[in-house]
Amino acid sequence: MDGAAHTGDRLSDAPVRVSAEYQGMPGDIARGRELxxxxxxxxxxxxxxxxxxxxxxxxxxxxxxxxxxxCKYAPGPSLVDLELTGDRVQVTVWDSAPVLPVPATADPGRIGRHGLEIVMAVCESFEVHREPVGKRMRAAVGLADDLTSTTTPLSHPA
Structure with missing residues (x-):
């Protein structure tokens, strides 16, 4: 192994799910995409x-x-869970930072910090929940090419 923070994944029968832990090391984002x-x-x-x-x-x-x-805003480990739920995939990322993300005001001149805007634009839904430690962000992505679905507004349930 190349010393990566990826600790492996596990696939269960039903529901279909995979999980991995990352430590904010170089290459973690590429390993997440590969997962x-x-x-x-x-x-x-x-x-x-x-x-x-x-x-x-x-x-x-x-x-x-x-x-x-x-990796950028939360110290320590992060967890990625992918779960097949019917005709969509739930992408869940937990990190240790308690601060909830807030989409920036639209600014075509801004360089960077568009990630949350992108996620909200391409997903069927997006939620953020505070946890006893950190937060959990969950996005749903449809498996079919349905371009007519809309994104649920960012929610911060208490």
Missing amino acids: AREFLARVRAAQGAAVSDRAVEVVQLVVSELLTNA
Whole structure:
């Protein structure tokens, strides 16, 4: 192994799920995208689920953006869970920072800090929940090429 913080994943029968832990090390974001790509390939093969190429790209993008935020703004470990729930994938990222993310005001001149805007634009839903330690961000991505779905506004349930 190359010393990566990725601690492995586990795949259960039902529901189909995979999890990995990261430590904010170089390469974690790429490993997170690889985890998503491999998970969806297994969903296609083992479950016979119809997973569009667009869904594979969107899930990788969402994992990348949420894991980047965790690595950038939260000290310590982060966890990524991917779970097949019907015709969608739930992407969940936990990190140790209690501060809830807030989308920045639209500014075409701003360089960077667009990750949350991107996630909210491409997902069917996005939620953030405070945890006893840190927070849990959850996004749902449809497996089909349904471009008519809308994103649920960012919610911060108490």
